[in-house]
Amino acid sequence: MAPIFKKHTSVRDYSRRIVDESIIKDILDAAIRASNTGNMQLYSIVLSTQPKIKDALLPLHFYQQMVKQAPLVFTFCADINRFSQWCRLRGTEPCYDNFLWFSTALVDTILAAENAALAAEDAGLGICFLGTTMYNAEEIAKVLNLPKGVVPVVTMVAGYPTDQTIKPQPTERLPFEAVVHFEQYRRYTDEQIDEYYSQIENLDKMKAFVADNHVNNLAEVFTQVRYTAKDGAAFSEKYLDFVKKSFTI
Amino acid sequence: MAPIFKKHTSVRDYSRRIVDESIIKDILDAAIRASNTGNMQLYSIVLSTQPKIKDALLPLHFYQQMVKQAPLVFTFCADINRFSQWCRLRGTEPCYDNFLWFSTALVDTILAAENAALAAEDAGLGICFLGTTMYNAEEIAKVLNLPKGVVPVVTMVAGYPTDQTIKPQPTERLPFEAVVHFEQYRRYTDEQIDEYYSQIENLDKMKAFVADNHVNNLAEVFTQVRYTAKDGAAFSEKYLDFVKKSFTI
Numbered sequence: 131m132a133p134i135f136k137k138h139t140s141v142r143d144y145s146r147r148i149v150d151e152s153i154i155k156d157i158l159d160a161a162i163r164a165s166n167t168g169n170m171q172l173y174s175i176v177l178s179t180q181p182k183i184k185d186a187l188l189p190l191h192f193y194q195q196m197v198k199q200a201p202l203v204f205t206f207c208a209d210i211n212r213f214s215q216w217c218r219l220r221g222t223e224p225c226y227d228n229f230l231w232f233s234t235a236l237v238d239t240i241l242a243a244e245n246a247a248l249a250a251e252d253a254g255l256g257i258c259f260l261g262t263t264m265y266n267a268e269e270i271a272k273v274l275n276l277p278k279g280v281v282p283v284v285t286m287v288a289g290y291p292t293d294q295t296i297k298p299q300p301t302e303r304l305p306f307e308a309v310v311h312f313e314q315y316r317r318y319t320d321e322q323i324d325e326y327y328s329q330i331e332n333l334d335k336m337k338a339f340v341a342d343n344h345v346n347n348l349a350e351v352f353t354q355v356r357y358t359a360k361d362g363a364a365f366s367e368k369y370l371d372f373v374k375k376s377f378t379i
Numbered sequence: 380m381a382p383i384f385k386k387h388t389s390v391r392d393y394s395r396r397i398v399d400e401s402i403i404k405d406i407l408d409a410a411i412r413a414s415n416t417g418n419m420q421l422y423s424i425v426l427s428t429q430p431k432i433k434d435a436l437l438p439l440h441f442y443q444q445m446v447k448q449a450p451l452v453f454t455f456c457a458d459i460n461r462f463s464q465w466c467r468l469r470g471t472e473p474c475y476d477n478f479l480w481f482s483t484a485l486v487d488t489i490l491a492a493e494n495a496a497l498a499a500e501d502a503g504l505g506i507c508f509l510g511t512t513m514y515n516a517e518e519i520a521k522v523l524n525l526p527k528g529v530v531p532v533v534t535m536v537a538g539y540p541t542d543q544t545i546k547p548q549p550t551e552r553l554p555f556e557a558v559v560h561f562e563q564y565r566r567y568t569d570e571q572i573d574e575y576y577s578q579i580e581n582l583d584k585m586k587a588f589v590a591d592n593h594v595n596n597l598a599e600v601f602t603q604v605r606y607t608a609k610d611g612a613a614f615s616e617k618y619l620d621f622v623k624k625s626f627t628i
Binding site: 131132140159160162163164165168170173174176179183206207212215216217220222224226228230233234236240243244247249252253258261264265276277280283284300303308311313315317318323327331346347349352355356357358359361362365366367369373 | 380381383384385387389404405407408409411412413414416417418419420423424425426427428429432456459461464465466468469470471472473474475477478479480482483486487489490492493494496497498501503506507508510513514522523524525526529532533546549550551552553555557558559560561562563564566567569572573576595597598599601602603605606607608611614615616618619622624628
């Protein structure tokens, strides 16, 4: 397997080193070469590099300093605006503002985003995806001047790691057989779940992580600290309300 | 830029040549190395190779023969079932069955899928993504024995092209500047839309495609033949109804 597929780790500290225009172009070219539905290209990529825009995005990504530090901030957006404008200009009514096409556009957006990520890493940059994009999508849309029909999905920052950045080892994933099913989905027994997850839970760094969060176990870190029911419900409603301005769901 | 990012074309004819186990493992390993939210791995990959399963999937993908021909059929699914079972086993209530987490799981599923696609191509295989997965998600879920909390998102077939397969040139995309925006989204003038799309519309093969479909222009091929309002509305409702069995939307 090519090394590029094995070495991904998220980079969260970036140097001020400028990224060559040719690398930026390669990243964007790689993105648009990804598969997409019917070659409709129902996405747009907004690349922000100016401090003014990045500073406006920073609080919307909950002050993750990467947004300020990293020279490149890519916001990947599902986009039916451009395609719809083309249809109308050609005298035919577009019909892509429903849940199926939201999901389809989202797929195509992310296929492009992952190509961009791998191309960036292949060029020696570090990257990090920010899931916070969905949390403040409407506010991000305002900063980026997105019209109706364009929904931010995910943000990727990219740049060179600092000299001080200790390149971490790839994050431990669940064992292969926990995620992959052959022929049909294999319903998990509790014993299997216990076995798969305990491999991660038993790592020293995970035990320390649980202790730092003052909860009983790793699952509680997720449900009671990082991604709680209360926050999830609020941000879910907020994102859905915003998506509904462009799509009928 | 590494050639892998430039050469994608969808392959729709497959030989019977068997794919080595080591390549299959590389594809799946690449998939699970992709970025994902909080390392929660909210996806599952079902790899179907047996004629019995593939034959059952075939009509659900509208008899696209690739499903039968290609040795590998990967169904990528958003999955909150496994993570939720783990939370409950650890005595805490999961809270990921809302729109935000459907969208988040979908992102993570596709990041993994695109890694799988590139790894397959890097190993000399051809691939094709099938968007039909969303059209018959519930029926596909039955064939693959998916529990509640697991939603099929996209299918990728993979295998060796036939000797007769003429490796097509990469599909023409919109010009770079149509899809990429610097700093903020640039609202398109009708003149710009006309310029961007006419580059594709004016290709001889596209003119023939329009003529074959007995419509006036390429936009009408989309809205009146390939992806009509009537079909879109019906399949959208069907997919949403199915997704709502796992997620509150």
